[in-house]
């Protein structure tokens with residue numbers, strides 16, 4: 147009998163395993179793929195060229211997780227980019243963000259916007275600080291039954307209310323805007339020039355299949371701001387060796403404390419006995435019994451594939467069927483013979499803009515049109531492409547003089563046949579990949595010819611490869627009705643699922659997606675309490 151068995155060795159499953167093992171629990175992690183890490187892995191995709199396969203940049207990984215798991219001692223090193231973002235706009239104009247030059251750069255387009263930047267940043271930071279604290283807590287849960295449980299939740303709510311009160315009324319209003327507005331409306335209020343709104347607004351549509359003017363997209367923007375790199379808040383950086391370096395370090399931390407981490411070990415079903423989760427059966431037919439069964443999977447995948455609906459409370463099962471999943475994300479890795487040469491900022495030498503997140507989407511209007519186009523055509527014919535060239539800050543990824551680039555492209559339809567009957571992502575994949583390369587080519591002529599090899603992942607590929615239902619990078623939309631006390635379902639925000647002994651530790655739980663380690667950490671805290679209670 148194990149104390150805990152974890153289905154899935156994504157970064158949250160590994161984090162959860164490490165915390166449980168540190169608390170002295172006997173834990174086994176079962177990962178379906180041949181390598182742990184889920185969407186945070188590094189793989190060789192062309193001889194001599196390695197890159198992060200899905201997630202590609204780090205900021206949200208919580209400093210407590212880094213410290214508690216001693217990830218640096220297990221080999222993790224995170225470096226900053228020279229500047230945060232570079233937006234080529236047309237043949238002559240561009241915007242650089244970060245590296246101490248945002249104000250001067252924005253001033254090229256609007257003196258008023260340049261003046262407002264500091265206040266914008268300060269207010270966003272103040273709200274992000276509140277989020278930084280909230281993400282580490284188990285949200286107040288709606289409970290039925292014994293009043294003692296309700297009192298505990300009430301105390302939790304009181305603590306949160308206090309934290310919000312400390313913000314003051316003015317910033318509470320800002321917080322309300324950020325939780326309910328669209329990113330577009332929020333940014334239109336602050337700024338008048340398109341480039342800076344595009345730079346910031348991109349965060350509102352990353353993984354969020356929506357217009358930047360869809361209510362709720364401002365929260366997605368905020369969600370991308372609560373991270374830090376090496377103590378610098380809001381900054382995004384690169385893990386040397388790619389995102390796999392994070393999860394390899396996590397696996398080492400878990401193993402060092404005695405967790406058994408197995409790969410090529412897919413789980414077929416959850417064993418349910420007398421209304422309680424009692425263990426799992428692997429695809430190979432091995433039964434592993436445990437006091438706690440912990441899922442790192444998208445909730446739809448867990449409940450609709452590994453469990454019998456009849457064993458779940460009907461209203462809970464209905465909710466899971468309604469769980470909104472589906473990012474409009476198309477992900478490519480390319481091996482490059484040389485760095486791109488942008489018409490608006492010529493040069494192939496490793497310049498600061500080559501280290502940036504290069505956003506090819508000049509305005510919020512462009513992003514909105516990309517979404518409308520994807521809804522009707524299956525993919526945006528003028529797509530949004532962010533390109534990152536990690537080999538400019540990490541020599542371990544490509545042969546000398548060569549480079550690897552991550553292309554993170556938004557808006558494609560997660561369910562292509564629903565808009566283009568008869569077509570699937572398997573037959574559209576290459577056509578869309580060509581379009582993404584042609585989009586970069588518009589800003590950097592010669593880019594297409596420099597591509598030596600590519601690895602392409604459509605939303606369907608993300609689902610098949612990583613179990614990301616609908617290609618959803620967050621395991622479920624970050625919408626108000628799927629956040630905080632209602633993630634994944636109202637009444638189950640405390641990582642405890644409707645069957646006793648069953649828990650959720652992945653991005654489908656609070657506080658949601660991104661390589662944070664937080665759902666894994668928070669879930670472990672609750673599980674340890676329950677397992678200790680049961681042992682005594």
Ligand SMILES: Cc1cc2nc3c(=O)[nH]c(=O)nc-3n(C[C@H](O)[C@H](O)[C@H](O)COP(=O)(O)OP(=O)(O)OC[C@H]3O[C@@H](n4cnc5c(N)ncnc54)[C@H](O)[C@@H]3O)c2cc1C
Pocket residue numbers: 153154155156157158159176177178179182183184185186199200201202203204205206207411412413414442443447475477554608611612613614617618619620621651652653654658659660661662
């Ligand atoms: C294309 C893309 C780009 C992204 N970019 C970034 C980024 O730059 N920065 C960032 O912070 N976040 C990024 N994200 C989001 C982030 O990667 C995810 O939100 C996060 O990795 C989720 O982690 P997780 O551990 O909860 O789940 P996952 O990483 O999804 O792990 C779940 C694991 O469960 C395994 N599994 C599935 N079914 C079974 C089964 N039956 N039995 C056993 N194992 C199973 C899977 O193989 C997988 O390893 C990106 C995601 C994608 C897809």
